[in-house]
Amino acid sequence: xxxxxxxxxxxxxxxxxxxxxxxxxxxxxxxxxxxxxxxxxxxxxxxxxxxxxxxxxxxxxxxxxxxxxxxxxxxxxxxxxxxxxxxxxxxxxxxxxxxxxxxxxxxxxxxxxxxxxxxxxxxxxxxxxxxxxxxxxxxxxxxxxxxxxxxxxxx
Amino acid sequence: xxxxxxxxxxxxxxxxxxxxxxxxxxxxxxxxxxxxxxxxxxxxxxxxxxxxxxxxxxxxxxxxxxxxxxxxxxxxxxxxxxxxxxxxxxxxxxxxxxxxxxxxxxxxxxxxxxxxxxxxxxxxxxxxxxxxxxx
Numbered sequence: 001x002x003x004x005x006x007x008x009x010x011x012x013x014x015x016x017x018x019x020x021x022x023x024x025x026x027x028x029x030x031x032x033x034x035x036x037x038x039x040x041x042x043x044x045x046x047x048x049x050x051x052x053x054x055x056x057x058x059x060x061x062x063x064x065x066x067x068x069x070x071x072x073x074x075x076x077x078x079x080x081x082x083x084x085x086x087x088x089x090x091x092x093x094x095x096x097x098x099x100x101x102x103x104x105x106x107x108x109x110x111x112x113x114x115x116x117x118x119x120x121x122x123x124x125x126x127x128x129x130x131x132x133x134x135x136x137x138x139x140x141x142x143x144x145x146x147x148x149x150x151x152x153x154x155x
Numbered sequence: 156x157x158x159x160x161x162x163x164x165x166x167x168x169x170x171x172x173x174x175x176x177x178x179x180x181x182x183x184x185x186x187x188x189x190x191x192x193x194x195x196x197x198x199x200x201x202x203x204x205x206x207x208x209x210x211x212x213x214x215x216x217x218x219x220x221x222x223x224x225x226x227x228x229x230x231x232x233x234x235x236x237x238x239x240x241x242x243x244x245x246x247x248x249x250x251x252x253x254x255x256x257x258x259x260x261x262x263x264x265x266x267x268x269x270x271x272x273x274x275x276x277x278x279x280x281x282x283x284x285x286x287x288x289x290x
Contacts, residue, residue: 019264071168073175082168089166092213093263096242108245111213113165 004102008133008144011098019093021070022137029134031124033141035060040119043091047099049109053148055095057087058119058127063140088114098146157185158278159204163196163222164211164240169263173209173240176267182278193222200232207258207277212241212248220248223255238273240265 013024027033044056068078068086091114099109127143134143160177162170170189190196194217212219227233239252242263249260259273
């Protein structure tokens with residue numbers, strides 16, 4: 001994982017700034033950056049190809065609302081479906097771009113459809129391990145976990 | 156002359172943002188149609204005149220590659236102009252799409268400026284072709 005942290009940061013920063021129109025800053029890898037009374041949301045996308053693996057994003061509601069507001073330019077009647085969809089699309093774009101950044105344009109990957117779920121406090125520890133990267137986007141905490149499968153287990 | 160567009164993407168937010176971007180350009184807009192997958196998109200095209208299609212690749216039911224094959228095989232629809240808008244980035248896939256005569260390939264995330272510029276240059280091409288056909 002540590003081999004990919006730089007690429008994860010580069011890609012996430014570029015995309016959240018250019019596409020999400022958010023200001024991205026690095027942050028400590030700690031649950032403390034998240035609001036303890038807000039539910040966690042995880043969006044995951046799996047991929048297959050030269051390598052198999054998954055890309056997951058942990059965030060909370062205020063981040064989602066900020067993202068959707070930026071994507072739709074504010075003022076629109078934003079529905080719940082839009083928020084979920086924004087997270088799925090973000091996961092899709094981040095994962096796709098990261099794979100290109102890591103493996104180049106000549107490598108083909110098949111991305112699964114991003115899945116969204118609410119998670120409990122105890123399930124999020126992986127997002128604060130050395131296999132994850134935390135940052136702030138418009139002051140809202142986000143954590144990304146990226147894992148690859150190999151014959152001997154995860155990377 | 157107003158132009159009709161079809162946005163084919165399983166992401167509602169992408170469809171909304173492309174519609175929004177098109178509305179901000181100077182292009183005279185006719186109908187802005189949407190479809191969630193390739194199968195629905197073919198149905199739309201069989202029932203409505205569309206000047207330009209925006210197409211995602213990674214979609215359920217019928218993906219973008221399957222849609223392009225079906226589109227180019229259809230006698231009525233085969234000349235429909237298509238811009239691909241996708242996260243897909245492999246050179247191999249882009250080459251296949253280009254061999255299917257797409258007008259442009261835009262890699263997500265796309266900015267409104269990229270989209271507007273691409274559409275404007277293609278619409279401009281339509282205008283020139285029309286002018287040539289009437290002369």
